[in-house]
Amino acid sequence: MTIPMIRTDAHLHLWDLDRSTYSWLTPEFGPLHTTITAERARAELDACGIDRAVLVQAEDSATDTAFMLEVADRCDWVAGVVGWVRLDEPATAEDQLGRWLGHPAFCGIRHLVHDDPRDDFLSLPAVRTSLGLVAETGLPFDVPDAWPRHLGAVADLAAALPRLTVVVDHLGKPPIGPGFGAWRAVLAEVAARPNTVAKVSGLQVPGTEFTVEAVRPAWDTALELFGPDRLMWGSDWPMTLLTAGYAGTWRVMSTLIGELAPAEQEQVLSGTADRVYGIGERM
Secondary structure, eight states: OOOOSOOEEEEEOOBOTTTOOOTTOOGGGGGGSSOBOHHHHHHHHHHHTOOEEEEEOSSSSHHHHHHHHHHHHHOTTEEEEEEOOOTTSHHHHHHHHHHHTTSTTEEEEEOOGGGSSOTTGGGOHHHHHHHHHHHHHTOOEEEOSOTTTTHHHHHHHHHHOTTSOEEEGGGGOOOSSTTHHHHHHHHHHHHTSTTEEEEEOOOOOTTSOOOHHHHHHHHHHHHHHHOGGGEEEOOOBTGGGGTTHHHHHHHHHHHHHTTSOHHHHHIIIIIHHHHHHTGGGTO
């Protein structure tokens, strides 16, 4: 197994419960229901030999985005920040884009579609207009937890906005057991669009052991549909505190990634993220 020198975690979260509410983050989440600091994250990265990470929004708010950019100002291991703009209000989205683009670490947009009550969010005319503005900036758009409610709309979105790079977080959250074939068929439609990429991240399922054998079906599907040059690895920490933790997740994923040729490993562990998020232009 050969692992390249530069290792980028393309999906890591921080949050400060004194700064914002994070309405989804209730006490039932146990170890997640606390402030997650940059210092704690850096310790996890160092323990696994990970060089840098992309911070990804955990709340649909300007406060959360500003918080991550402040962390980027003081932490040289932060490779970029995927933040939020109000996509359903194009004028507001344009103003917020203008603000965030002034920061060199700002590298992408995400909206918590799985928490949004609107099933047709990705098809709303206002959202499409805003994402057209995003495409003009060259920023990518991350779509989290898309299966089953939103993954089908991702292919249509990518077709409608060919200049927009669409990032499928967590492979769309593949189901275990029944439903896997249906997920794969829809993901294949997404992968057929050349302006889509995917993150091999967030594949943990609470209550299920996180092992190479458990992850391999989704991993093999991702490789077949996207290829290494359209895949990037992300830890999804600290969400993994509910399952294998950072080290346990990295142990499984590095085993699978290590089966690839060295050039393919480089793509999954840094090349794709560098290209999609423009990391090489800043680091």
